[in-house]
Amino acid sequence: MEAKLKIITETADISMEEAKLALELADGNVERALELVPYVEKSIVIIHGKFTLGRNTKVYGIFRLLGEGREGSLLDFGLAMSYNKDEVESPISASPEVFKKVIDQLFEQTENTQVHTFLAGFYDQIGPAQVNQIYQFIKENKDIELKNLFRNIIGKIWGSSEKVEVELETFLWTKIQCEKKGLVDEELVSKTEKDSLSSNLTIYLDAQPIISPIKGKTIDKFALNEPIPLKIVDERELGKYLGKVISNEFGIAVGSIKGCYYNEKTDRYQVEVEFGPKINGRFIIEPSVRLATYTEIQKEFKSGEKDEDLQSSSLSPILYLLLGMILMLLIFFIFTR
Numbered sequence: 001m002e003a004k005l006k007i008i009t010e011t012a013d014i015s016m017e018e019a020k021l022a023l024e025l026a027d028g029n030v031e032r033a034l035e036l037v038p039y040v041e042k043s044i045v046i047i048h049g050k051f052t053l054g055r056n057t058k059v060y061g062i063f064r065l066l067g068e069g070r071e072g073s074l075l076d077f078g079l080a081m082s083y084n085k086d087e088v089e090s091p092i093s094a095s096p097e098v099f100k101k102v103i104d105q106l107f108e109q110t111e112n113t114q115v116h117t118f119l120a121g122f123y124d125q126i127g128p129a130q131v132n133q134i135y136q137f138i139k140e141n142k143d144i145e146l147k148n149l150f151r152n153i154i155g156k157i158w159g160s161s162e163k164v165e166v167e168l169e170t171f172l173w174t175k176i177q178c179e180k181k182g183l184v185d186e187e188l189v190s191k192t193e194k195d196s197l198s199s200n201l202t203i204y205l206d207a208q209p210i211i212s213p214i215k216g217k218t219i220d221k222f223a224l225n226e227p228i229p230l231k232i233v234d235e236r237e238l239g240k241y242l243g244k245v246i247s248n249e250f251g252i253a254v255g256s257i258k259g260c261y262y263n264e265k266t267d268r269y270q271v272e273v274e275f276g277p278k279i280n281g282r283f284i285i286e287p288s289v290r291l292a293t294y295t296e297i298q299k300e301f302k303s304g305e306k307d308e309d310l311q312s313s314s315l316s317p318i319l320y321l322l323l324g325m326i327l328m329l330l331i332f333f334i335f336t337r
Contacts, residue, residue: 004030012037013070015139025238035278039242044178045069045135046171048092048099051154055163061118061154062088064096064103065126066183069135069172072128076183079122080106081115092169095249097181121157138170146170176276177245205242206234207255207273207281209291216290219269225256227294228273230281246275254294255281262287 001023007030008019014037021040026032047065052058059081066076080103082088087110090102107115130149137146147166155164173183207230209219222228229252232243247253255273258280262269266284273281285291 001028004028004033008033008037012041014041018042021241025241027238036238038277039174039176039245042172042174043068043070043135044075044173044175044183045131045138046096046173046178046183047134048094048096048169048171049150050092050167051150052165053154053158053163057083058085059083059114060085060088062090062092062103062106063122064099065134066096066178067126067131067134068175069132069138072130072132072135074123074126074131077119077122077126078103078107079115079119080110081112081118082110092167096171096173096178096183100183118157122153125153125156135172138172143168174245180246180276203238203242203279205232205239205275205279205281207231207253207283208233209271209283209285209289210252210297211289212292212296213290215296216292218287218290219260219271219285220287222257222260222291222293224258224260227254227256229254229292229294229297230273230283232281242279246279252297253281 004023005016005019008014008022009016012019012022012034014022018037018040019033022033022036023030025036025040045065045067047063049063049065051061051063053061060083061079061081063077063079065074067074078100080088088106090099090106092099094102130153133149134146136142137149147168150168151164151166154166155162158164173181210229210231231251232239232247232253234240234243243253253275255275257271258274259272260269261271268284268286270282270284273283275281
């Protein structure tokens with residue numbers, strides 16, 4: 001075991017913890033473990049931050065940073081600033097995919113010359129060395145050093161490090177995880193795939209389609225490369241791990257149909273889908289069963305959110321009605337005694 005881990009850590013230049021996970025998921029096969037490196041190596045740095053500048057007249061800012069830690073590449077940076085704290089107030093503990101949307105929205109609402117000046121300053125101050133340093137600080141849990149680094153960066157842009165207050169929330173994710181959550185371009189993952197040591201290994205996961213008797217359609221009506229929502233039901237450790245990586249917060253993974261084969265003997269279709277680089281899925285389904293489409297699932301999520309809003313907004317009138325009825329009954333019993 002130690003010899004295998006040494007080969008993986010030295011060849012792929014990853015941590016012992018990541019090598020152990022890769023080897024465990026690969027059932028002890030070194031070649032397969034090396035192929036799984038992009039799925040276990042947490043080299044993507046994600047930082048959510050807040051800062052306050054000035055003494056009397058304060059400036060409030062909120063930002064997010066996305067970088068490839070080992071290579072020292074700054075992949076994305078978002079920022080919003082305002083003299084009004086409420087305009088840029090948002091919890092930095094939110095998930096990276098949610099926080100990205102928050103920053104994009106706040107930037108549009110508060111865009112001004114100062115924001116663009118600070119954006120240019122951040123891109124000027126955060127080079128490959130700084131991104132790699134941030135990566136090392138997070139891996140080594142050096143929270144104070146990381147906060148001081150950002151305090152100095154912001155202070156240089158502002159012109160003074162005095163009265164610069166910083167709050168940070170950090171994440172380390174895999175490249176595949178970031179791509180699936182829509183945080184990085186597919187080009188980054190494609191490069192990872194090309195750099196992989198073996199190009200022959202494809203992982204197949206057990207998947208399950210979502211039944212939709214009314215709005216769905218039978219499998220023969222799906223087109224090649226059409227997206228289809230599925231649930232990963234693979235019971236292997238590797239399957240469970242990758243299932244979490246490629247699924248959204250609702251436990252649904254979206255794959256594109258790569259093949260659909262009918263077996264006359266069993267009267268079943270065997271379907272093969274692709275979830276991403278080297279990750280495929282398979283499931284078997286009867287010809288008459290109607291399956292949910294990607295469009296249908298999207299609409300259901302959106303309508304579900306609206307329904308929740310409607311329920312919450314209609315709760316108060318119903319509550320008042322019930323209280324009124326209870327009050328009338330109490331009055332009735334009091335005067336009829």
